[in-house]
Amino acid sequence: MTFYREMARKYGTQLYMSECDEIPGEIIYEDDFQIAIKNQRTDICITTHKI
Numbered sequence: 001m002t003f004y005r006e007m008a009r010k011y012g013t014q015l016y017m018s019e020c021d022e023i024p025g026e027i028i029y030e031d032d033f034q035i036a037i038k039n040q041r042t043d044i045c046i047t048t049h050k051i
Contacts, residue, residue, distance in 0.1 A: 001033055005051075018048040
């Protein structure tokens with residue numbers, strides 16, 4: 001995550017971490033640090049906080 005933290009600091013942006021107990025939708029991308037979904041379910045609890 002060092003690369004992402006340094007890039008965020010350089011451009012003055014905030015990083016967030018979102019967590020949930022279930023897959024929140026259709027996974028369209030995944031790597032070691034992030035996951036992207038589409039068609040997010042409306043019945044799922046997702047907790048988001050700054051990192």
